[in-house]
Amino acid sequence: MSQGVKEEARLAWLALVLTPRMGPTRCGRTVQRLGAVERVFSASLTELESTGMPAEAAQFCFDGRSRAAALDEAQRVAEAGASFVTPADDHYPQRLLEIYDPPPVLWVRGNAEVLNRAGIAVVGTRHPTPYGSGMAEMLSRDLARRGVVILSGMARGVDTCAHKGALDAGGITIAVWGTGIDVIYPKENKKLAEQIVQQGGALISEFPMGTFPAPQNFPIRNRTLSGMSVGVLVVEAAEYSGTRITARCALEQSRDVYAVPGNATNKNAWGPNTLIKQGAKLTATWEDVWEDLPSQVRAELEGRLEAQTGAGNRGNESSNGGSASLFPGAATLFPEAAAMPPMSEQERLVMQHLRQDEALQLDELIERLEPKMVSGEVFTALFELELAGRVKQMPGKNYVRSF
Secondary structure (H helix, E strand, O other), rough: OOOHHHHHHHHHHHHHHOOOOOOHHHHHHHHHOOOHHHHHOOOHHHHHHHOOHHHHHHHHOOOOOHHHHHHHHHHHHOOOOOOOOOOOOOOHHHHHHHOOOOOOOOEEEEEEEHHHEEEEEEEEEOOHHHHHHHHHHHHHHHHHHHHHHHHHHOOOHHHHHHHHHHHHOOOOOOEOOOOOOOOOOHHHHHHHHHHHOOOOOEEEEEEOOOOOOOOOOHHHHEEEEEEHHOEEEEEEOOOHHHHHOOOOOOOOHHHHHHHEEOOHHHHHHHHHHHHOOOOEEOOOOHHHHHOOOHHHHHHHHHHHHHHHHHHHHHHHHHHOOOOOOOOOOOOOOOHHOOOOOOOOOOHHHHHHHOOOOOOOOOOHHHHHOOOOOOOHHHHHHHHHHHHOOEEEEEOOEEEEEEE
């Protein structure tokens, strides 16, 4: 597709979305029957009506009003320093094309390149308990450290905690809004929205500029949130909540559903506990999500991390006379690593045998290190590494790298 034809196709998608009474399903059906989206500008009134478009919508397109509306909206988007993506664009999330009614246009502030990265949607109540807030932030932080994009709706409560956790890890997070991307909601999250963009993430919406936070927009938004993700993680949610809609959308879209168990006496535990009874994956740590990811997704994430750490390793070799750091690129991937004290030789030896995605039992670790270290030295090194936050102890005296 030539650049001129591609731009015409992008404008045509935008025109369809801005046409009265044309939702995602009607837009998709119209394009399918016309054969090419750009034909919406050249088709006769009869042809447009034959696609099943309402008479009002067909007339709007035929008169040229839809094209004028699209040109005006595109100018407003550009003036706001934003962009929009359509199925004609490489950055349009490919996972969204798998669902029944993908949004024809996504308005984007920030880095559109991350929209196709593998991500987990973290959702839950706007009024979480301290336990729920802590779990949302911890799980999001731990997953983001491993390259998983964290998606959420930037609402109060669990959503906000999820975004903050990803940002704290130096990771990427995407906020899917139920308003126009120029209408921050809730207003107190303005700083959070700026941090998401500054750190390489994105704010996206399927609603035009200026759209206010109408209640009906948020259930519509939820199917986009789940559709973009590999899976949906529910932290806390009452019996009647929007989180149930997101979880149901995820199941309909064949996405994995994870749930953090809660205290049965707390009303916010009803949602995740019920989902677990219905087959959702009980989730207490990042490993519970990681081990359930599709193999191709894990390979993508591991490859991305290896590429980043490999680049850091080459930089260390050139600056240190060929001596590679044990954590190549760690200061870039995980800012907290830059402030840590240097490791002893024993700590370095222990770290060489530990991985992020696979726990190693203490006895096996001691056995592997036996020629070089005695058990007492291994215990001391592990203790120091845990204090520094470099190593995490799992049940059964199993150990994994923290990053």
